Amino acid sequence: MMQMDLIHTTLQxxxxxxxxxxxxxxxxxxxxxxxxxxxxxxxxxxxxIEAVILKDGS
Numbered sequence: 001m002m003q004m005d006l007i008h009t010t011l012q013x014x015x016x017x018x019x020x021x022x023x024x025x026x027x028x029x030x031x032x033x034x035x036x037x038x039x040x041x042x043x044x045x046x047x048x049i050e051a052v053i054l055k056d057g058s
């Protein structure tokens with residue numbers, strides 16, 4: 001059975017914005033299958049991400 005989770009996390013901000021999507025999506029794929037995500041806060045060193053993740057619940 002599949003399960004949806006809402007996660008909030010803080011990641012190191014990439015040095016260049018060109019690979020921002022890749023950095024966020026790579027992290028989220030480690031948690032499950034990202035359905036959607038958003039950057040909810042930014043600081044000079046970090047990004048706060050909110051995401052809906054689909055996980056295998058078995």
